[in-house]
Amino acid sequence: MATSTLGTQMHPELDRLKREFGWTPDSVATWDDSLRIWINARRTPDKSTYPDETWRATDALLDESWWYRTRNDIILQVLNRFRPPGAIWDIGSGTGVVSRFLATHHYRVIGVEPSRAGAILTANRGVHSFCAALEDLRLPTRSLAGITLFDVFEHLDDRPAALLEIHRVLDDRGVLVLTVPALTTLWSQFDVDAGHYLRYNKRTLRKELESHGFQVVRSGYFFALTVIPLLLLRALPYRLGIRKAVATEATLGASGGFVGKLAALVERVLAMKTPIGSSLLVVAKKR
DSSP states (O other): OOOOHHHHHSOHHHHHHHHHHOOOGGGTOEEETTTTEEEOTTOOOOTTSOOHHHHHHHHHHHTTOHHHHHHHHHHHHHHHHSOOSSOEEEETOTTSHHHHHHHHTTOOEEEEOSSHHHHHHHHHTTOEEEESOGGGGOOOTTOEEEEEEESOGGGOSOHHHHHHHHHHHEEEEEEEEEEEEBOGGGOOHHHHHHTOSOOBOHHHHHHHHHTTTEEEEEEEEEOGGGHHHHIIIIIHHHHTTOOOOOOHHHHHHOOOHHHHHHHHHHHHHHTTTBSOOSEEEEEEEEO
16 A cells, blocks of 8 residues: 555654554555545444534534533543553544544544544644544554543444454553443433434443453543533433434534633532533443
8 A cells, every 4th residue: 555654654653563563554554645644445434433524514613612621621630540551542533622632731642533534634633543443453462552432432333343352452451441421311312313322321331341351440420510401401302202402513612601611620520429420431441
């Protein structure tokens, strides 16, 4: 496959994989020098892959979104306590909002996103990016120090296969970090429209991870303040047969203002400490 010196040398993680395992990205992908991404030509996006137009339509909203900014801060709090012993491979990186945030806080990050538009937007944010699914990359066994899936797992068609592949490529000392939507009682048309298969609680996610060889070392809910509003505005109308969801654009576009800053502060303090929350964060390692 055609490649470029720039593509292989711009990230030390790729140099490490070549040095330690003999793996090079040009064995599974082609470097596009104009788009500045690696593209796996055999990728076959499934239903979990957001269409390119979806990412393009929402991308401008994400940087200032109260939800994304608050979630980023909470993710960083937890990652700083369970720091992977190497680079993070952000699976389903979307448009790179979280990947870039972590990179600005001194994490080495590789974005892996099956949507072409998402991978390009991730690269535009300065994150080295693969347009591929994790299994497309055929990474060496026990080669990665950190794998993250931020609100990705609930979209996957075949979660068992994904966990098997993550378990295979994760180093024995590596860290897996996931965020997922929480609480079945909050299920609504928003989940249907977003392509969610389920909402989790601590027990169900722990059981799924443990059945595939992982040990949960930390789990907790966050976004406790959003539970009641989501129940009233989304879940109850859905149960009453009202199938129109609160628009995604309206949700992501909310920056919060002063009240949002105060709520974000409270959410950061409460994160991982409350018995409920609309999101769940889990840190796991290989058992």
